[in-house]
Amino acid sequence: xxxxxxxxxxxxxxxxxxxxxxxxxxxxxxxxxxxxxxxxxxxxxxxxxxxxxxxxxxxxxxxxxxxxxxxxxxxxxxxxxxxxxxxxxxxxxxxxxxxxxxxxxxxxxxxxxxxxxxxxxxxxxxxxxxxxxxxxxxxxxxxxxxxxxxxxxxxxxxxxxxxxxxxxxxxxxxxxxx
Numbered sequence: 001x002x003x004x005x006x007x008x009x010x011x012x013x014x015x016x017x018x019x020x021x022x023x024x025x026x027x028x029x030x031x032x033x034x035x036x037x038x039x040x041x042x043x044x045x046x047x048x049x050x051x052x053x054x055x056x057x058x059x060x061x062x063x064x065x066x067x068x069x070x071x072x073x074x075x076x077x078x079x080x081x082x083x084x085x086x087x088x089x090x091x092x093x094x095x096x097x098x099x100x101x102x103x104x105x106x107x108x109x110x111x112x113x114x115x116x117x118x119x120x121x122x123x124x125x126x127x128x129x130x131x132x133x134x135x136x137x138x139x140x141x142x143x144x145x146x147x148x149x150x151x152x153x154x155x156x157x158x159x160x161x162x163x164x165x166x167x168x169x170x171x172x173x174x175x176x177x178x
Contacts, residue, residue, distance in 0.1 A: 012071060016041075016098040017079075018089035019066045025084030026060045032082045039069040043106050044115040061116050065089070067103060120170050128176040129155060131168060140176065141166075 021029050026042040033040035043061035064086075068079060072095055080088060089096040109116045123129065127143040141157040147167050155173065157164045 014069050014071050016067045016069050016100065016103050017072060017075075018096045018098065019068055019079060019082075020086045020089050021064050021066055022084050022086055023064065026064070026066050029066045029082060029084040032084065033066070033068050033079060036078055036082075038075065038079065041067045041069075041103060041107070043110065045118060046113075046115045058115050061106075067098060069103075123153065123170075123175060129173040130176055131155070131173055133172045134168065136166065136168070143173075143175075146170075 019029060019033075030040040030042050042065070044058045045061045046056045046058055066085075068075070070079065076088070079085060106116065111117055123143040123146075125142075125144060128140060129143050130140050131137055136157065139157055139159075141155040144154040144156050144165065146152070147154055151170060152167050153170050153173065154165055154167050157166055
């Protein structure tokens with residue numbers, strides 16, 4: 001994020017400015033800003049509802065922030081007083097803005113369902129993991145290797161007196177701390 005170059009001098013062209021919103025009001029602010037003709041954006045992320053479950057909720061990727069493409073001086077009062085908005089994000093008294101490329105990249109990360117899918121952590125051979133879903137839910141094991149790039153992995157499970165190699169989706173495990 002950047003702040004305008006000099007206090008009191010604002011770019012006449014539209015930029016992606018950052019609005020600080022009240023708690024959980026991002027979607028409402030996006031909708032209201034859109035009704036006034038502004039392009040507004042609040043990236044969403046999909047989060048498991050409970051560990052090891054296949055139910056999810058979507059939440060703001062940047063809680064309490066909405067990006068709005070606007071000409072600052074002409075949009076200031078309209079956007080500042082939208083219900084759900086706390087203030088314009090500022091640094092040193094100047095409004096913060098994003099380069100177009102950043103918003104473009106965020107939008108490119110969204111899947112067809114409209115949310116950003118977080119990248120799972122990179123695992124190293126020997127990392128302790130716990131399986132979060134499926135038949136082995138809750139079972140701990142050791143990461144052995146990637147079977148397919150970024151999708152499936154092989155985990156060594158110690159089951160009573162037998163060691164089993166199983167292949168699971170990368171997203172269905174979490175790394176355990178040592």
